[in-house]
Amino acid sequence: MQNDRVAGSFRDPSGYVFWSKGRLFRAIDQGCLETLSGLKQKGILDRLIADGLVVPSWFVEDEGLLRTLRAEHPGFAAYIEHEVIESISYPYEWTVSMLAHAAEVTLDLQTRLMKAGYALKDATAFNIQFSKGKPVFIDLPSIERPKRLDLWYALGQFQRMFLYPLLLSRHYGWDLASYFLTRLDGRGLQEMGHILSPGQRWHPRLWMDVSLPLLLEGKSSKKAPTGQQILGKSVQNTAPQEILLNRLRSKIRKLAAGYHRQGTWATYETTCTYSATATNTKKELVKRYFEKTKPRSVLDVGCNTGEYTFLAAECGARVFAVDGDHDAVDILYRRMKGKGLAVTPLVVNICQPTPAIGYLNQERASFLDRGRSECVIALALLHHLLVSGNLSLAACRDMFARVTTDSLILEFVPTDDPMFLQLTKYRTTEFSGVTLESCLEVFSSCFDVASVEPLPDLKRHLLFLRKKA
Amino acid sequence: MVGVGMTIAYIDPGTGSFLLQSAIAGAIGVFFYFRSAIKRLVDRLLGRNRTPPSDDPNSSNG
Numbered sequence: 001m002q003n004d005r006v007a008g009s010f011r012d013p014s015g016y017v018f019w020s021k022g023r024l025f026r027a028i029d030q031g032c033l034e035t036l037s038g039l040k041q042k043g044i045l046d047r048l049i050a051d052g053l054v055v056p057s058w059f060v061e062d063e064g065l066l067r068t069l070r071a072e073h074p075g076f077a078a079y080i081e082h083e084v085i086e087s088i089s090y091p092y093e094w095t096v097s098m099l100a101h102a103a104e105v106t107l108d109l110q111t112r113l114m115k116a117g118y119a120l121k122d123a124t125a126f127n128i129q130f131s132k133g134k135p136v137f138i139d140l141p142s143i144e145r146p147k148r149l150d151l152w153y154a155l156g157q158f159q160r161m162f163l164y165p166l167l168l169s170r171h172y173g174w175d176l177a178s179y180f181l182t183r184l185d186g187r188g189l190q191e192m193g194h195i196l197s198p199g200q201r202w203h204p205r206l207w208m209d210v211s212l213p214l215l216l217e218g219k220s221s222k223k224a225p226t227g228q229q230i231l232g233k234s235v236q237n238t239a240p241q242e243i244l245l246n247r248l249r250s251k252i253r254k255l256a257a258g259y260h261r262q263g264t265w266a267t268y269e270t271t272c273t274y275s276a277t278a279t280n281t282k283k284e285l286v287k288r289y290f291e292k293t294k295p296r297s298v299l300d301v302g303c304n305t306g307e308y309t310f311l312a313a314e315c316g317a318r319v320f321a322v323d324g325d326h327d328a329v330d331i332l333y334r335r336m337k338g339k340g341l342a343v344t345p346l347v348v349n350i351c352q353p354t355p356a357i358g359y360l361n362q363e364r365a366s367f368l369d370r371g372r373s374e375c376v377i378a379l380a381l382l383h384h385l386l387v388s389g390n391l392s393l394a395a396c397r398d399m400f401a402r403v404t405t406d407s408l409i410l411e412f413v414p415t416d417d418p419m420f421l422q423l424t425k426y427r428t429t430e431f432s433g434v435t436l437e438s439c440l441e442v443f444s445s446c447f448d449v450a451s452v453e454p455l456p457d458l459k460r461h462l463l464f465l466r467k468k469a
Numbered sequence: 470m471v472g473v474g475m476t477i478a479y480i481d482p483g484t485g486s487f488l489l490q491s492a493i494a495g496a497i498g499v500f501f502y503f504r505s506a507i508k509r510l511v512d513r514l515l516g517r518n519r520t521p522p523s524d525d526p527n528s529s530n531g
Contacts, residue, residue: 151490
């Protein structure tokens with residue numbers, strides 16, 4: 001039974017998120033209650049939820065439950081229950097399209113709030129989660145009632161968390177993990193100045209978001225009004241902020257649309273060595289297994305553009321689909337559009353999964369702690385783990401045993417397979433010990449072998465394994 | 470060099486963007502102010518009545 005505070009929820013003094021008996025609640029103080037109940041009474045909160053911008057949330061009104069929550073977490077004005085999002089992910093695991101969509105949701109929400117006289121005081125990408133392939137905002141206490149409606153206080157944070165990483169990945173070859181993993185709050189203006197050469201810094205596309213702000217920051221004098229002085233004035237004209245939000249929206253869209261894909265695996269499905277018979281047999285075997293065992297959660301490791309991810313999701317599982325190749329995952333994400341499937345595609349190299357990070361190394365959980373699933377599928381992956389990942393069969397076994405709670409579908413790729421040979425073309429390492437028999441023997445210490453099915457036209461086999469209790 | 474580093478360390482990372490945004494918002498605000506002032510002046514010179522307050526509750530600022 002959990003009565004715990006969520007580790008990442010501690011910065012905002014107005015409350016925090018906690019688990020109670022498998023349900024997710026948020027304790028809020030009087031100020032936050034006034035803001036949110038105002039939004040609720042005007043019907044705005046419910047419309048934002050209905051339009052999919054905000055995670056479904058409701059005030060706890062049941063007296064019995066309220067008594068329990070007050071006893072567990074005393075001293076708060078009210079409690080909100082949130083719908084649970086099962087697959088938690090972070091911006092350093094997202095693709096460019098995912099970050100751009102998260103940015104658009106943030107801007108859409110801010111626009112709607114601004115028109116009603118409210119605003120987001122934070123614009124961090126960590127306030128967005130993906131639910132059924134769509135970004136939703138999760139941090140209700142970030143909503144406030146500002147005095148000025150012509151300015152957006154969170155602009156700087158929006159630039160650091162969304163605009164700069166998209167700019168750097170579109171034009172300067174950065175990847176999002178490099179951008180975020182050593183700077184969870186994104187990279188500031190001064191750092192952007194250091195990253196870009198003087199020539200790059202004055203490119204017209206950077207004028208509004210980097211060059212001019214940098215110039216002003218350098219020139220800001222002691223006589224300049226403070227943020228508090230500027231924000232203390234009451235201004236009701238929303239036109240300047242509307243212009244700003246529209247500019248940001250069109251810039252984000254342009255950056256995402258202009259991104260050039262360069263991944264090796266994005267075209268894999270059209271270049272791989274499978275015959276139609278082998279593909280169909282493989283799909284049929286995996287599908288039959290899903291229908292028989294009905295796993296509630298699936299982790300597709302080395303998902304590529306998601307053939308088997310969609311198979312698992314269509315059988316009713318919530319799926320984590322991970323691959324080390326950004327562009328393949330980005331294609332998968334875009335293929336999900338409109339399908340409403342419970343799939344979370346992420347850029348994760350399973351040989352070096354995302355670490356736990358942040359305050360006390362607990363603020364954001366490691367991928368292995370979030371990604372554990374009833375069934376793990378690893379198709380056409382083993383040779384990459386053995387050759388590119390330099391893992392032994394035993395190391396592969398231990399890793400899969402760590403991430404599955406029940407079963408594993410593993411495609412065995414023999415050393416004389418054309419793809420295996422291609423990978424080892426310039427390797428001197430000896431892989432002759434890797435045989436179907438040795439693989440089954442190594443895995444048998446942690447798994448029971450349910451069945452071994454040969455794939456036609458290939459020497460590959462599908463192994464259906466169940467984790468030992 | 471230490472002085473420069475110190476100065477940067479004490480600048481809130483959003484300062485530059487915030488100042489630029491305030492300056493632009495100020496300019497747009499001035500534009501809106503003059504636009505409505507000129508409109509009022511023209512209306513008065515032409516002897517037009519100002520639009521009476523609307524009865525539509527949606528148009529109020531609440």
